[in-house]
Every structure is written in C-alpha cells, then in structure tokens.
Amino acid sequence: MPEITRPVKAIEVNYVCDKCNHGMMKHSGGMDASTGLVPHRCMICSHEQNFKWVSYPKIRYVGIDEHGD
Known part of the structure; x- marks a missing residue:
C-alpha cells in the first residue's frame, strides 16, 4: 500500500501529581525491562x-481537525 500524508499537530500530555495535585510528574529514570x-x-x-509502559511528559499527535482528548 502506498504512503499517504496528512498534517498533524503535537499535543503535550502531562500527569498531575496524585499527592499535591499541582506539580507535573516527570520521568526520573529508565524503564525496568522486567516489569515495564x-x-x-x-x-x-x-x-x-511508577507508571507502567509510559513516560511523562509525552507527545501525542492528532490530525489538525481533531481534539487531543
């Protein structure tokens, strides 16, 4: 199948701290390969x-006319 292209925009996704409800969580080390x-x-x-298989902040790409929800 041939390649196709479309314009997209980058959306930053953050996780708000469960303890203080203000700060953003930032990865502080590498993923443990045995547990994820x-x-x-x-x-x-x-x-x-700890988060499983995800690192914050992260970038999500969405189509220009789509929402980043």
Whole structure:
C-alpha cells in the first residue's frame, strides 16, 4: 500500500501529581525491562510514583481537525 500524508499537530500530555495535585510528574529514570515500570517524580513536592509502559511528559499527535482528548 502506498504512503499517504496528512498534517498533524503535537499535543503535550502531562500527569498531575496524585499527592499535591499541582506539580507535573516527570520521568526520573529508565524503564525496568522486567516489569515495564517507569519511575517518576513530582516537580513540586518530589512525590515518587511508577507508571507502567509510559513516560511523562509525552507527545501525542492528532490530525489538525481533531481534539487531543
């Protein structure tokens, strides 16, 4: 099948800290290959939390006429 192109826009996706409800979570280490867990730390309160198979902040691409929801 031939390639096709379309314009897209980049949407930044962040995770708000579950502890302080203000800071954004940022990955603080690499993914553990055996568990898929990625360590993160809140940029305000330093709360630590792991996410499985995802690293924040991340970028999502959507079509120009689509919403990033």
